[in-house]
């Protein structure tokens with residue numbers, strides 16, 4: 061996520077490949093171009109807004125500053141826009157909240173303020189790095205709905221990273237499931253929940269808590285623990301935990317396979333995953 | 344904020360009371376009869392008795408304390424035994440000189456300290472950091488009277504650029520803000536600035552490194568803020584703590600410069616304390632210490648209020 065904005069320290073991280081956003085390769089941008097890109101074309105909301113906002117500036121000051129870094133606009137106009145943004149993200153008494161410091165707001169308010177800040181220069185791309193993980197369950201849903209609505213109203217593209225597949229289902233049009241740093245399955249949200257094809261996705265969907273509660277089942281879990289990223293197993297990274305694993309799986313990383321309906325899966329045994337689920341659904 | 348200020352000011356009252364008790368007690372804790380130093384060795388016991396009554400030494404300590412306090416509050420710190428002049432006058436003249444020296448040293452030390460601190464913090468673990476940190480360690484650990492003497496040897500005796508001692512032509516009474524007088528300030532101010540420079544540099548380095556490691560800096564860069572804007576944020580985050588440290592250092596500079604003032608014969612409070620001690624001039628000693636302690640308390644109060652005003656995270 062941070063790589064998209066090239067926020068990782070240059071001297072300590074290596075970057076390969078290309079990152080194309082809005083027809084531009086981020087890896088090749090000059091420092092100047094990069095600063096224009098960040099905030100104005102792509103913006104980011106963080107997992108913990110209390111840490112991601114400057115503690116000694118009011119929220120309003122931070123929004124105004126961001127706007128004025130990118131646009132030639134008077135302080136008063138920038139402030140007016142900040143007020144408008146606060147209304148869009150549904151913060152009550154926005155005037156007072158703009159003058160508050162980050163620590164003076166509640167968690168949900170802070171995340172809304174963070175979203176307002178990210179939208180300050182009307183970016184086309186919004187990167188959301190687990191934006192609801194630190195919030196209470198009831199507030200999580202409000203923030204998800206808000207993001208969904210903003211996305212429609214403003215024509216935003218949102219990349220939403222989460223550990224909670226339920227949240228992903230709630231907000232996403234397309235979902236890419238990642239395991240150990242690789243995309244293992246990508247499909248439209250509907251296809252993915254109805255007919256998951258990768259064993260990991262199947263496991264994830266089974267382990268959602270509300271299934272277990274409704275059917276009075278015990279909670280299904282995926283056995284084992286995620287692998288050490290610095291020391292990945294050879295072949296399919298999911299093999300040690302996969303119920304379909306064969307010796308062939310441990311030889312070389314499986315390729316992404318194109319399936320009908322514009323979906324892709326990284327698994328050698330998808331012939332076995334399709335019927336398996338149908339029988340599970342029939343139960 | 345206003346209520347906090349009032350509260351904070353009220354807190355200084357018991358501190359000041361404690362300070363005055365200690366100052367008062369000095370005269371009586373000091374070994375020997377306080378009259379010895381003013382009486383000729385062959386004074387008659389009748390004369391001794393007369394003076395004892397004159398100075399109020401025949402009354403109880405509590406009574407003496409309140410009489411003394413009443414006079415102090417009216418601005419009368421008594422009479423110097425050695426010179427026979429008013430202590431208030433002597434102290435206020437010395438305080439003026441010390442303040443001037445301390446102010447210049449503070450500005451110098453704070454500026455250099457911040458500069459080194461920011462460079463070291465921004466480029467931590469680079470050769471630049473090592474260099475700046477070495478300067479800071481030198482600043483806190485070098486004995487400043489020694490540094491003073493070395494500076495005199497090099498720049499006054501050797502190169503002849505700056506005068507070695509005193510407060511300029513005509514002494515402290517004739518001080519003017521001109522080039523000729525300013526020359527006399529240079530060496531003592533540099534010597535004095537070295538310690539706060541080191542301490543501020545170390546504090547600021549730690550602060551800056553700590554701030555730069557925080558997630559909000561990434562947040563700032565993600566908004567497209569350039570180096571300069573991020574720097575402004577770092578400064579604003581570091582300012583309250585850096586100022587507080589500097590405030591305390593300035594307190595030390597006001598009172599703790601005895602050695603420097605003696606080395607450079609600078610007619611300030613440190614020099615005055617030195618004289619008072621060696622001449623056993625108890626009223627002068629008492630008055631000087633009382634004034635210095637008051638400065639320290641007031642300065643701490645100001646720093647506290649300033650820090651509260653600057654840092655929104657401190658609850659008001």
Ligand code: SF4
Nearest residue numbers: 296299302309327328
């Ligand atoms: S490639 Fe093999 S081990 Fe990997 S997910 Fe598919 S079946 Fe499981």
